[in-house]
Structures are given as structure tokens and as C-alpha cells.
Amino acid sequence: MLARTVSRRLSQIRGLNQVGLFLTTASPSVLDGVGTGKMTMAPAHKTVRTFTSQCETVSGEPEIPIDKMVSSIYTHVNSCQPASFTEEEKKSKPLEPRTIRHSYRKFVIPLSTDNEKKKEYLSAMGNVRIGKILEDLDxxxxxxxxxxxxxxxxxxGPMTLPRTIVTASVKRIDFHNEDINSSRDVIIDGQVTYAGTSSMQISIRLFQNDESGNLIHLLKADFIMVSRDPLDSNKKIRVHGLVARTPDEAETINQTKEHFKNMSDLADRQTTNEELRLIDNMYSNLISRNKVNDIPVLTPKEMWMHKTSLSVTEICFPEYQNMYGKIFGGFLMRKALELAYTNAKLYCKGRVAIRSMDHIEFAKPVEIGHVLHLNSLVTYTHGKYLQMKVVASISDQNNLSELAKANLPTLGQEAQIRTNVFNFTMESVENPNTLTVVPKHYIHASTYLEGRRLLNNTLKRIVN
Structure with a gap:
């Protein structure tokens, strides 16, 4: 019965234009592994395929607009009745494993036919605002x-168990093409590629037709979602497992599982001897330029990291809330990206392009009424590439004493709580020779090394 219901629901979702819904090992030009961060774009004259080989071609049904996808989430969450489930059910109710195909969905952002929607997405340059796309990805x-x-x-229908699903982090978003045309529809598809006890990885892709009608791959994203009890957010709620029905699905699941098991945190790993020598040599060089004393000296082609700071502060209004009454994570990503983009553009004195987002953390929820502080820095530069970091924190005028306890007592009314960290790799398009950023303080040296790891990882993965 469940299989028939799933099949009937999937038949309502139209496949991508001229898209075969399967992936075989004979077509490595499409995807080289979901959840691995390794991907190549299909040639424009070839069809683009979905993540798995399990789905058959679906056609004949109209595209489903993204607004219906968003409204369906709110309806689904509002219909949940957590009090109707016993604690025993939450702990022991059997949860049947699902396939990757079960969760595959595709929607369209109708920019070609909906003028109001087009206005929402229009950027100052006349193309699509990437910040709005981030909200859709979330x-x-x-x-x-x-x-x-x-x-x-x-x-x-109902949930199998009462649950609140929230974004824990964004492992990575790689941009293959950020120049999204504001007059053509954008297609977004996604599916679960890993399921643990209470966590899942959701892999999402974005497409758009070019001027010749060929489907172009724009980006790929990996979101880490967690399931929590609606009555107690500190309690985990189990999720359905994931099983494979084809060799391709098994490879996808195993690759992602291996990445979860062995994922090395590039941002927080211990400083290596090679990195320590790098900082020591850097400061020895800076000091050697001063023939009078031991004060480091910069050249006209360098800039202190703390001089690159750009900040914005605003109050969180109800219009930014999600279905749980918290500030929407997609909104926070959009604000962070737009701040980082602005900072990078000022630093490069010209247009920049977004290449990747890494290690996006959602440590604490942001509430309505909180004062949101976003601070950005250029943390590392390499030729025409820049690594940007944005840290989000909150303060609440009604709970300053509570916030102060979480910080140093001497901070008093300046006490803030860090909620999010965002890392962006950008490319200077108009001015390839950017200033070299240099850390002046110890904490900035650590940030510099963190940015260096992230940027080098991006260059190896999607540039080189």
C-alpha cells in the first residue's frame, strides 16, 4: 500500500525538461558522487539526470511552483499533534527504511511567467539574487x-512520529554558475542521501535553461538536518533509515556515510607545524622591512585583516520567522552572503563572483525581537580568490543579565551570543590582483589559517 501511494505521488511530479530520471555508472559526466563534493557538469547537449537510477521517466504533468512547496511545509507542521504520541511510541515505534527515490522532489521558480516573483528575485545587476536562492535551498x-x-x-499525510526538523549546518554549497537569468525559470530538485539516527543529509541541485534551451547545472548543496521533539527541542526524535535498491544508490549512501564518519573539520583542526612555520616566516618578513624597530611593515599591496571588517546590525522582525516561530535560517544565510559579497566587492574594488560556501553553522536559534549582529572579514587571499567569514551573534535588551552570564561578566550590556558562522569563497572578476590580507593579532592568525584551509580546499575541489 505504501509503495503504491509513493508511486502515485511521484507520478504527479514532472521530470526535468528532456531529463532521464536515472544515473548509471556509464555516465560519469553527470555526477561523480552525491555527498562527496566531487561533481562535473554535464555537457549542454546531453540530458541532465537525477541523483539515482531508481526513478523512471516522468512526464505530462505541469511544473509545481516553489510557493506550493513552502506552503505545504507549514501545513504539514501545523497538522502535527505531538501530544497524541506516547513516550514509548517515540522510543520504539518501528520506522520502515526508505529509499533515496522516496524523497526525491522537484520544483520550479517561475520567473518567466510570474512578474511578482521575478521582482522578489531581481538583483541590482539585473540577474537573480543568490541570497533569495539560499532561502529556497533551506x-x-x-x-x-x-x-x-x-x-x-x-x-x-501525517508524520510517522512527531518531529521538528531544523537545519544543523550546511556542509557545502558549490556554485558552478552564479549568473542566473531573471527571465527564465529555475528548477530545483533534492533528495535524502544519508540518514543516521536523528540526522539526515539532503543533497540539492539547481538548474536553468540557457538561451538555446539546454539545461545548465548551476549549483549543488549539501544540508545537514536534525530531527527534534516538538515538545522538547533537547530531545532527539528518530528518523527513517535509508536503504539502496541499486548499485548506484548503494554507492551514494556509502560515500556519504564515509564522509560523515571521517569528516575532518578544516575550520577547527589543530594547527600544524607547517602552518606555524608559515606564520613565523610571515612575521619575520614583515619585521625585516623595518630598519628602526621591531614593528611590522606592510607594502602597498597588503592590508591588515582587522581593516577589512564590515558589519551590519538589525532587529529581527516577525516577517523573518519560520514555521517554528524562530528566525528562518535561509534569511540568516541571505543576510550573511549579501554582507560578505558587499565586503568582498569593496575590498576588490570591482565585481566578485561566489564560488562556494563551506562550514555554515547553526549553533543557536535566533528569536523574534533579538538584535542581530553580523560581522564580516576577509580572512585569506590567493591571487584573485578571497575567503570571507561572517559571524552572527545576538543581543536581547530584555535579557541582558542572562546574556552577560554566558559571556564575561565585565562585558555587561555589550554581552552577545554567537549563533552562526558562515564561510564564503569568492573570486575577483574585474581586478585579478587583489591585496594580500595579513593578520596582525594572534586571533586573526588563527582565522587566517582557517581561511587558508577552506580556500585551498575549494580550489582543489571546484577550480583546479
Whole structure:
């Protein structure tokens, strides 16, 4: 019965234009591994395929607009009745493993036919605002995660267990093409590629037709979602497992599982001897330029890191809330990206392009009424590439004493709580020879090394 229901629901979702819904080992030009961060774009004259080989071609149905996807999440969450489940059910109710195909969904952002929607997405340059796309990616990740854990394979039905699904982190977003045309529809698809006890990885892609009608791959993202008890956010709620029905699906699941097991945190790992020597040589060189004393001296082609700071502060209004009454994670990503982009553009004195987002952390929720502080820095530079970091923190005028306890007591009314960290790799398009950023303080030396790891990792993965 469940299989028939899932099949019937999937038949309502149209495949990508001229897209075969399968992936075989004979077509490595499409995807080289979901969840691995290794991907190549299919040639424009070839069809683009979905993540798995399990889905058959689907056609004949109209595209489903993204607004319906968003509204379905709110309806699904509002229909949840957590009090109707016993504690025993939460702990022991059998949860049938699901396939990757079960959660696959595709939607369209109708920019070619909806003028109001087009205005929402229009940037100052006349193309699509990437910040708005980030909001859609976050919604898509939540939608797919709820589909994976729904009773009948759609959000029209109930949850198998009462759950609140939130974004824990964004492992990576790689941009293959950020120049998204504001007059053509954008296609977004996604599916679950890993499921643990209470966590999931959702892999999402974005496409758009070019002027010749060929489908172009724009980006790929990996979101880490967690399932929590609606009555107690500190309690985990189990999610459905993931099983493979084809060799391709098995490879996808195993690769992602291996990445979860062995994922090395590039941002927080211990400083190596090679990195220590790098900082020591850097300061020896800076000091050697001064023939009078031991004060480091910069050249006209260098800039102190603390001089690159750019900040913005605003109050969190109800219009930014998600279905749980917290500030929407996609909104926070959008604000961080737009600040980092602005800072990078000022630093480079020209247009920049976004290449990747890494290690995006959602440590604490942001509430309505909080004062949101976003601070950005250029943390590392290499030729025409820049690594940007944005740290988000909150303060609350009604709870200053509580916030102060979490910080040093001497901070008093300046006490803030860090909620998010965002890392962006950008490319200077108009001025390839950017200033070299240099750390002046110890904490900035640590930030410099963190940025160096992230930028080098991006260059190896999607540039070189």
C-alpha cells in the first residue's frame, strides 16, 4: 500500500525538461558522487539526470511552483499533534527504511511567467539574487526531510512520529554558475542521501535553461538536518533509515556515510607545524622591512585583516520567522552572503563572483525581537580568490543579565551570543590582483589559517 501511494505521488511530479530520471555508472559526466563534493557538469547537449537510477521517466504533468512547496511545509507542521504520541511510541515505534527515490522532489521558480516573483528575485545587476536562492535551498532541504519521514510519501499525510526538523549546518554549497537569468525559470530538485539516527543529509541541485534551451547545472548543496521533539527541542526524535535498491544508490549512501564518519573539520583542526612555520616566516618578513624597530611593515599591496571588517546590525522582525516561530535560517544565510559579497566587492574594488560556501553553522536559534549582529572579514587571499567569514551573534535588551552570564561578566550590556558562522569563497572578476590580507593579532592568525584551509580546499575541489 505504501509503495503504491509513493508511486502515485511521484507520478504527479514532472521530470526535468528532456531529463532521464536515472544515473548509471556509464555516465560519469553527470555526477561523480552525491555527498562527496566531487561533481562535473554535464555537457549542454546531453540530458541532465537525477541523483539515482531508481526513478523512471516522468512526464505530462505541469511544473509545481516553489510557493506550493513552502506552503505545504507549514501545513504539514501545523497538522502535527505531538501530544497524541506516547513516550514509548517515540522510543520504539518501528520506522520502515526508505529509499533515496522516496524523497526525491522537484520544483520550479517561475520567473518567466510570474512578474511578482521575478521582482522578489531581481538583483541590482539585473540577474537573480543568490541570497533569495539560499532561502529556497533551506526550504527545499526541510521539505525533502519531512517527505522522507512522512506516513504516506507526501506532506498531505501525517508524520510517522512527531518531529521538528531544523537545519544543523550546511556542509557545502558549490556554485558552478552564479549568473542566473531573471527571465527564465529555475528548477530545483533534492533528495535524502544519508540518514543516521536523528540526522539526515539532503543533497540539492539547481538548474536553468540557457538561451538555446539546454539545461545548465548551476549549483549543488549539501544540508545537514536534525530531527527534534516538538515538545522538547533537547530531545532527539528518530528518523527513517535509508536503504539502496541499486548499485548506484548503494554507492551514494556509502560515500556519504564515509564522509560523515571521517569528516575532518578544516575550520577547527589543530594547527600544524607547517602552518606555524608559515606564520613565523610571515612575521619575520614583515619585521625585516623595518630598519628602526621591531614593528611590522606592510607594502602597498597588503592590508591588515582587522581593516577589512564590515558589519551590519538589525532587529529581527516577525516577517523573518519560520514555521517554528524562530528566525528562518535561509534569511540568516541571505543576510550573511549579501554582507560578505558587499565586503568582498569593496575590498576588490570591482565585481566578485561566489564560488562556494563551506562550514555554515547553526549553533543557536535566533528569536523574534533579538538584535542581530553580523560581522564580516576577509580572512585569506590567493591571487584573485578571497575567503570571507561572517559571524552572527545576538543581543536581547530584555535579557541582558542572562546574556552577560554566558559571556564575561565585565562585558555587561555589550554581552552577545554567537549563533552562526558562515564561510564564503569568492573570486575577483574585474581586478585579478587583489591585496594580500595579513593578520596582525594572534586571533586573526588563527582565522587566517582557517581561511587558508577552506580556500585551498575549494580550489582543489571546484577550480583546479
Amino acid at each position: 526550504h527545499m532541504a526541510v521539505h525533502v526531510a519531512y517527505i522522507h519521514n512522512s506516513e504516506n510519501g507526501s506532506l498531505d
